[in-house]
Amino acid sequence: MDAVIALVRRDLLLAMRQQADLYNTLLFFVVVVSLVPLGVGPEPALLRLIAPGVLWVAALLAAMLSLQRLFAGDHADGTLEQWLLTREPLPLLVLGKIAAHWLTTGAPLTLVAAPLALMFDLERDVALTLILALLLGTPALSLIGAIGAALTLGLRGGGVLLSLLVLPLYVPVLIFGAGAAESVAAGLSPQGHLLLLAAFTLAALVLAPWACAAALRISLE
Amino acid sequence: MLQAIDLACQRGERLLFRALAFTLGPGECLHVAGENGAGKTSLLRLLAGLLVPAAGRIEWDGRDIRRLHEEFWSTLAYVGHANGVKDELTAVENLRFGNAIAGRPADDAAARAALGLLGLQDHADRPVRALSQGQRRRVALARLAGAAGARLWILDEPFTALDARGIEALRELVAGQLRRGGSVVLTTHQDVPLPGAVRRLELAATATTAA
Numbered sequence: 001m002d003a004v005i006a007l008v009r010r011d012l013l014l015a016m017r018q019q020a021d022l023y024n025t026l027l028f029f030v031v032v033v034s035l036v037p038l039g040v041g042p043e044p045a046l047l048r049l050i051a052p053g054v055l056w057v058a059a060l061l062a063a064m065l066s067l068q069r070l071f072a073g074d075h076a077d078g079t080l081e082q083w084l085l086t087r088e089p090l091p092l093l094v095l096g097k098i099a100a101h102w103l104t105t106g107a108p109l110t111l112v113a114a115p116l117a118l119m120f121d122l123e124r125d126v127a128l129t130l131i132l133a134l135l136l137g138t139p140a141l142s143l144i145g146a147i148g149a150a151l152t153l154g155l156r157g158g159g160v161l162l163s164l165l166v167l168p169l170y171v172p173v174l175i176f177g178a179g180a181a182e183s184v185a186a187g188l189s190p191q192g193h194l195l196l197l198a199a200f201t202l203a204a205l206v207l208a209p210w211a212c213a214a215a216l217r218i219s220l221e
Numbered sequence: 222m223l224q225a226i227d228l229a230c231q232r233g234e235r236l237l238f239r240a241l242a243f244t245l246g247p248g249e250c251l252h253v254a255g256e257n258g259a260g261k262t263s264l265l266r267l268l269a270g271l272l273v274p275a276a277g278r279i280e281w282d283g284r285d286i287r288r289l290h291e292e293f294w295s296t297l298a299y300v301g302h303a304n305g306v307k308d309e310l311t312a313v314e315n316l317r318f319g320n321a322i323a324g325r326p327a328d329d330a331a332a333r334a335a336l337g338l339l340g341l342q343d344h345a346d347r348p349v350r351a352l353s354q355g356q357r358r359r360v361a362l363a364r365l366a367g368a369a370g371a372r373l374w375i376l377d378e379p380f381t382a383l384d385a386r387g388i389e390a391l392r393e394l395v396a397g398q399l400r401r402g403g404s405v406v407l408t409t410h411q412d413v414p415l416p417g418a419v420r421r422l423e424l425a426a427t428a429t430t431a432a
Contacts, residue, residue, distance in 0.1 A: 002321060002324070003321060003322050003323070003324050006318055006321030006322050006327070007318075007322050009318070010307075010310070010318040010322070013310070013314070014307065014309055014310070017309040017310075018309060073307075076303075077303055077304065077305065077306065077307060077308070078301055078302070078303025078304055078305035078306075079305045079306070079307060079319075081271065081299070081301055081303065081305060082299070082305040082319060082322070082323065083322050083323070084271065085269055085270070085271070085294045085297055085299050085323075086291075086294055086295070086322060086323040086324055087291045087292075087294055087295030087323070087324045088291070088322070088323075088324050089291060093322070220271055221271070221272055221273065
């Protein structure tokens with residue numbers, strides 16, 4: 001367990017020293033969300049209606065952009081090889097790596113989503129549900145994305161392949177995530193959507209580290 | 222004890238070597254030699270368990286390393302072509318995080334002592350980005366100073382980019398490992414006199430002989 005904590009701490013320290021990567025992800029998210037009202041027109045009722053979907057799609061793309069870097073750096077400088085050859089179980093180390101990825105993408109995206117929800121004039125309950133859904137759903141984005149990142153590691157043109165692999169798997173997160181806030185806006189309970197979202201994230205939490213570890217071993221052959 | 226049995230390695234379409242067999246006991250050093258492209262790095266990666274052999278198997282204390290997994294890796298120290306150090310971290314941070322992730326003791330004093338052994342005591346707190354190639358190589362090799370518990374060291378071209386003092390420091394580390402009864406497998410093109418009992422394994426295209 002100490003090894004996993006060390007890996008998370010190392011990745012957070014690296015993120016602090018390369019803040020451009022963090023800002024890139026956040027800036028992309030903010031810019032995409034801000035462009036939508038310019039494209040569809042400033043009709044408040046319409047914007048309120050599409051806001052949860054827009055925020056989710058933007059968060060999904062922003063998380064995916066950062067995935068290519070998840071293992072690429074460690075692969076290029078040989079540190080990946082080093083943590084493949086340790087006494088620690090690889091799925092656990094991978095989980096640490098994914099946790100660090102979420103802390104540097106999913107978590108800040110969720111925080112930034114709050115002022116963006118205000119920008120779309122969402123009601124308080126709708127905005128809070130949206131934040132909660134992001135909190136429950138973004139870990140799944142990191143978990144599933146890591147499998148794709150591990151499978152496409154070291155491939156030329158891996159970026160395109162990565163999106164083709166990962167985006168279809170993101171669809172349930174998008175549907176239930178956006179659906180939660182939309183059902184509150186329609187005066188319904190978001191409970192069903194949120195529970196399904198949490199279940200999806202839990203399933204990913206159990207399965208993704210193993211799939212990812214196996215993919216890494218294949219990619220390094 | 223490391224044992225290769227009827228080992229074959231294929232990369233893409235090309236058969237690098239086949240029917241390779243050797244035994245490496247405690248306190249022994251194996252020098253893998255051969256031309257560029259003869260499969261030295263592939264052999265080392267096979268022995269480390271990073272590659273799967275096309276045929277044959279590798280045994281550690283009589284058990285296949287592909288079944289031992291973590292049990293084998295906990296007693297292995299591997300320094301590959303890539304240094305395995307992060308540019309953004311300082312030398313001492315690299316060593317401490319590296320050891321912690323490998324499940325080895327990772328205290329500050331031990332890391333600094335290891336860097337001192339390789340003559341890097343004055344560069345311990347500089348980011349690796351600011352170090353020269355040879356100094357980066359030394360940071361990677363400083364891991365070995367903390368890997369005394371590892372019974373098998375696998376070193377891919379460890380002498381590359383090192384100056385005379387660096388080579389001397391590494392030779393001492395290898396000698397210490399052999400005295401402790403550990404084993405070392407390494408490749409090098411440089412004519413470095415290796416300490417202790419050194420066996421040479423010549424890899425040539427397809428025809429392979431062990432001396």
